[in-house]
Amino acid sequence: DAGVIQSPRHEVTEMGQEVTLRCKPISGHNSLFWYRQTMMRGLELLIYFNNNVPIDDSGMPEDRFSAKMPNASFSTLKIQPSEPRDSAVYFCASSWTGTGDSNEQFFGPGTRLTVL
Amino acid sequence: RKEVEQDPGPFNVPEGATVAFNCTYSNSASQSFFWYRQDCRKEPKLLMSVYSSGNEDGRFTAQLNRASQYISLLIRDSKLSDSATYLCVVNPSRYSSASKIIFGSGTRLSIRP
Numbered sequence: 744d745a746g747v748i749q750s751p752r753h754e755v756t757e758m759g760q761e762v763t764l765r766c767k768p769i770s771g772h773n774s775l776f777w778y779r780q781t782m783m784r785g786l787e788l789l790i791y792f793n794n795n796v797p798i799d800d801s802g803m804p805e806d807r808f809s810a811k812m813p814n815a816s817f818s819t820l821k822i823q824p825s826e827p828r829d830s831a832v833y834f835c836a837s838s839w840t841g842t843g844d845s846n847e848q849f850f851g852p853g854t855r856l857t858v859l
Numbered sequence: 860r861k862e863v864e865q866d867p868g869p870f871n872v873p874e875g876a877t878v879a880f881n882c883t884y885s886n887s888a889s890q891s892f893f894w895y896r897q898d899c900r901k902e903p904k905l906l907m908s909v910y911s912s913g914n915e916d917g918r919f920t921a922q923l924n925r926a927s928q929y930i931s932l933l934i935r936d937s938k939l940s941d942s943a944t945y946l947c948v949v950n951p952s953r954y955s956s957a958s959k960i961i962f963g964s965g966t967r968l969s970i971r972p
Contacts, residue, residue: 785962785963785965786965788960788962798959799959847893852901852902
């Protein structure tokens with residue numbers, strides 16, 4: 744079975760450029776999460792969607808960041824304009840969320856972003 | 860104070876040793892607890908959930924202490940393949956429909972031959 748798919752796996756761009764990260768969650772999952780990981784700050788939740796609706800975007804650092812989930816099988820995280828401090832690994836994760844305890848989140852392989 | 864705090868390590872122990880990590884959380888209403896494992900340059904993966912009564916999965920034992928607000932992970936008979944970063948994870952919400960979980964910064968474990 745395919746897991747969470749992310750693209751690109753690596754992205755090197757120059758400051759000021761627009762960056763778009765893509766994610767395809769596991770089929771049947773109804774929650775999708777975008778995380779950012781750096782050595783200094785660890786793994787931070789940026790935003791999550793439930794049934795394609797953004798539920799909590801309090802982790803989105805600033806207006807330069809935006810995320811969309813137009814349908815159950817696709818989400819994007821966009822940074823415009825990008826800055827060197829955005830350099831990090833960006834993970835997408837998905838899960839099935841229903842009644843009961845939180846369910847396991849399955850992570851994609853991540854996108855390693857470098858902004859020069 | 861961080862919502863979830865872990866000793867970053869690194870813990871450097873010989874193969875076969877027993878090693879334990881603790882993790883503290885600040886929200887007393889937290890409902891669900893997990894340990895995830897992350898290998899170098901890989902994504903995090905669920906290692907085990909942590910139940911109130913404590914639970915064991917092979918060489919791994921997880922414990923929850925609600926009174927002191929900490930969870931622990933014990934690894935017995937450690938293997939070289941256990942070398943990884945172990946992330947403590949807490950769901951701070953009382954409501955399961957709010958699926959946000961908080962990750963600790965991780966404890967690095969290195970097993971030496």
